[in-house]
Amino acid sequence: xxxxxxxxxxxxxEGLEEYIIKNxxxxxxxxDIKYRKLKKNVAEYLNINExxxxxxxxxxxxxxxxxxxxxxxxxxxxxxxxxxxRASVFKKPVVRIPLDEEFKVNPxxxxxxxxxxxxxxxxxxxNPTGFRIKKQQLIxxxxxVEDKEAFLLLDEAFYEFCEDDYDSISLFYxxxxxxxxxxxxxxxxxxxxxxxxxxASKDFVKNYSIxxxxxxxxxxxEIASDYIFKNKDYIIKSKxxxxxxxxxxxxxxxxxxxxxxxRTDCNFFLLKLLKxxxxxxxxxxxEKNLLIRKCSDFEGLDKSYLRVAVKKEKENIELIEGLxxxxx
Amino acid sequence: xxxxxxxxxxxxxEGLEEYIIKNxxxxxxxxDIKYRKLKKNVAEYLNINExxxxxxxxxxxxxxxxxxxxxxxxxxxxxxxxxxxRASVFKKPVVRIPLDEEFKVNPxxxxxxxxxxxxxxxxxxxNPTGFRIKKQQLIxxxxxVEDKEAFLLLDEAFYEFCEDDYDSISLFYxxxxxxxxxxxxxxxxxxxxxxxxxxASKDFVKNYSIxxxxxxxxxxxEIASDYIFKNKDYIIKSKxxxxxxxxxxxxxxxxxxxxxxxRTDCNFFLLKLLKxxxxxxxxxxxEKNLLIRKCSDFEGLDKSYLRVAVKKEKENIELIEGLxxxxx
Numbered sequence: 001x002x003x004x005x006x007x008x009x010x011x012x013x014e015g016l017e018e019y020i021i022k023n024x025x026x027x028x029x030x031x032d033i034k035y036r037k038l039k040k041n042v043a044e045y046l047n048i049n050e051x052x053x054x055x056x057x058x059x060x061x062x063x064x065x066x067x068x069x070x071x072x073x074x075x076x077x078x079x080x081x082x083x084x085x086r087a088s089v090f091k092k093p094v095v096r097i098p099l100d101e102e103f104k105v106n107p108x109x110x111x112x113x114x115x116x117x118x119x120x121x122x123x124x125x126x127n128p129t130g131f132r133i134k135k136q137q138l139i140x141x142x143x144x145v146e147d148k149e150a151f152l153l154l155d156e157a158f159y160e161f162c163e164d165d166y167d168s169i170s171l172f173y174x175x176x177x178x179x180x181x182x183x184x185x186x187x188x189x190x191x192x193x194x195x196x197x198x199x200a201s202k203d204f205v206k207n208y209s210i211x212x213x214x215x216x217x218x219x220x221x222e223i224a225s226d227y228i229f230k231n232k233d234y235i236i237k238s239k240x241x242x243x244x245x246x247x248x249x250x251x252x253x254x255x256x257x258x259x260x261x262x263r264t265d266c267n268f269f270l271l272k273l274l275k276x277x278x279x280x281x282x283x284x285x286x287e288k289n290l291l292i293r294k295c296s297d298f299e300g301l302d303k304s305y306l307r308v309a310v311k312k313e314k315e316n317i318e319l320i321e322g323l324x325x326x327x328x
Numbered sequence: 329x330x331x332x333x334x335x336x337x338x339x340x341x342e343g344l345e346e347y348i349i350k351n352x353x354x355x356x357x358x359x360d361i362k363y364r365k366l367k368k369n370v371a372e373y374l375n376i377n378e379x380x381x382x383x384x385x386x387x388x389x390x391x392x393x394x395x396x397x398x399x400x401x402x403x404x405x406x407x408x409x410x411x412x413x414r415a416s417v418f419k420k421p422v423v424r425i426p427l428d429e430e431f432k433v434n435p436x437x438x439x440x441x442x443x444x445x446x447x448x449x450x451x452x453x454x455n456p457t458g459f460r461i462k463k464q465q466l467i468x469x470x471x472x473v474e475d476k477e478a479f480l481l482l483d484e485a486f487y488e489f490c491e492d493d494y495d496s497i498s499l500f501y502x503x504x505x506x507x508x509x510x511x512x513x514x515x516x517x518x519x520x521x522x523x524x525x526x527x528a529s530k531d532f533v534k535n536y537s538i539x540x541x542x543x544x545x546x547x548x549x550e551i552a553s554d555y556i557f558k559n560k561d562y563i564i565k566s567k568x569x570x571x572x573x574x575x576x577x578x579x580x581x582x583x584x585x586x587x588x589x590x591r592t593d594c595n596f597f598l599l600k601l602l603k604x605x606x607x608x609x610x611x612x613x614x615e616k617n618l619l620i621r622k623c624s625d626f627e628g629l630d631k632s633y634l635r636v637a638v639k640k641e642k643e644n645i646e647l648i649e650g651l652x653x654x655x656x
């Protein structure tokens with residue numbers, strides 16, 4: 001049982017395989033180099049215009065290309081490792097600001113570090129912490145980014161798992177200094193299909209296109225986009241299921257000794273071990289057929305952290321029982 | 329009828345769709361981040377070791393990442409436009425050497441321009457000219473590259489369409505200064521699947537991995553690699569079919585007035601118009617439902633060039649009749 005990757009526990013959407021199969025002949029054609037149909041599908045789903053859409057071979061390709069467009073990258077650690085890795089590949093300096101003890105963004109530290117022309121990347125919710133930035137704080141951050149003539153890349157790969165308290169795209173629709181990335185990977189349980197997409201102003205999208213590789217989104221991802229965004233039942237059912245499991249797990253995880261449980265806004269939990277280290281717990285759980293994510297390779301974390309996904313009820317209970325028997 | 333893209337006219341391999349359908353559930357899993365199975369399949373097909381294999385989201389992604397590894401790029405023009413475009417994206421200087429009047433490489437010009445640490449990129453066969461470098465000349469070029477401590481990227485996306493006179497991989501297997509790219513796109517008629525792969529020394533492959541994006545090859549490309557390389561019948565049948573059509577077309581094209589036909593080693597022809605320009609011929613052929621590739625966007629060519637693919641016999645004859653009625 002794989003609790004290390006954070007995929008929608010309801011799995012592939014019903015009818016999607018059949019829809020792909022019907023269109024599989026498209027493998028022998030080049031994808032539309034302008035991705036008109038794909039962009040139209042994304043635009044309808046995100047309620048934006050087609051010329052405000054970026055598509056990519058997974059969210060990570062879009063992140064990669066946007067890093068290439070800026071001279072310096074600013075991140076809060078811990079964060080998704082690729083922000084720092086890709087900046088290093090392009091030999092761009094990276095400013096790392098620590099999140100506070102509760103893994104929240106400290107706006108004063110941001111104010112002190114962010115400079116004109118910087119690219120600020122924020123996971124929202126952040127991986128591996130699971131925290132979503134509160135609406136009012138995010139509004140203030142965007143104001144700061146605009147004042148300083150910097151640019152904000154919001155990585156919202158886990159967006160649909162969150163509560164509907166705000167939609168960053170409608171909130172920042174008029175900003176020229178924000179790009180918001182989402183993906184089919186996590187919520188639509190399609191990590192193998194490689195489909196990421198983003199909203200940005202049409203001027204930014206035009207500028208981005210210079211950095212894009214041709215034909216980077218494959219035909220199956222194009223096909224799937226005709227189907228997945230229209231299935232509102234799956235979307236609502238998944239949101240509700242994950243919410244219920246998240247609440248159940250938060251309660252049960254808090255009953256386990258020797259760990260600190262961080263509150264999460266999405267479909268995974270960061271846990272701090274107060275006794276033992278990641279290796280010990282990892283190995284004991286593996287013996288029980290439970291795979292979890294060690295976190296010491298995240299900058300800013302050490303060997304006392306674990307990340308676990310929210311999966312199906314039966315599996316979640318097995319994980320909790322497993323953790324109990326190792327830690328209690 | 330699309331003569332602008334150079335795909336195997338026999339189309340999707342028999343049985344491939346069924347094989348993909350059986351394995352489509354893999355879309356809900358991340359591809360193996362190390363691509364062990366995929367690399368094993370490629371290694372067997374190319375008769376090399378798994379640690380000498382690079383895989384990518386189409387050949388173009390591998391070209392892109394390799395350009396990133398070097399400080400300066402050297403190309404002969406005309407060539408596949410992405411060599412120059414990607415170097416520009418990374419702000420790398422590009423040295424453009426003209427091919428001679430018959431679109432052959434001039435080794436003296438290469439000798440004069442190639443410097444230590446340069447990345448030389450050669451299409452072999454070259455797009456849009458269709459020429460494959462002769463074995464003895466290629467051996468001399470590789471010696472020159474090694475002497476100068478430069479690096480050669482051979483783009484062999486059209487390799488399987490050529491005669492079996494030499495295999496550059498076995499020829500340069502021991503060189504540390506060569507990477508040879510091939511792809512499923514053209515020969516296996518799978519442009520929608522995005523699967524490129526390459527051979528290089530294991531040290532180069534290790535160094536390359538620093539530049540790679542994670543999960544860049546999708547699950548369907550991984551699945552297809554289990555199937556396509558083993559079907560020797562399709563491979564032989566396709567080679568023979570294209571050879572026969574290429575020879576027929578060369579003969580027939582030469583009977584048309586007002587064009588110069590360049591000899592090709594693969595599955596497309598470059599034509600020089602001696603009367604009219606690309607726009608005129610393009611429009612007249614489009615009226616006959618025939619889509620060809622205008623070539624003035626290739627550096628080193630002008631509005632007097634066209635590129636046409638080798639397709640199925642019936643279609644090829646229609647193209648020739650169409651060209652005749654426009655040009656004769």
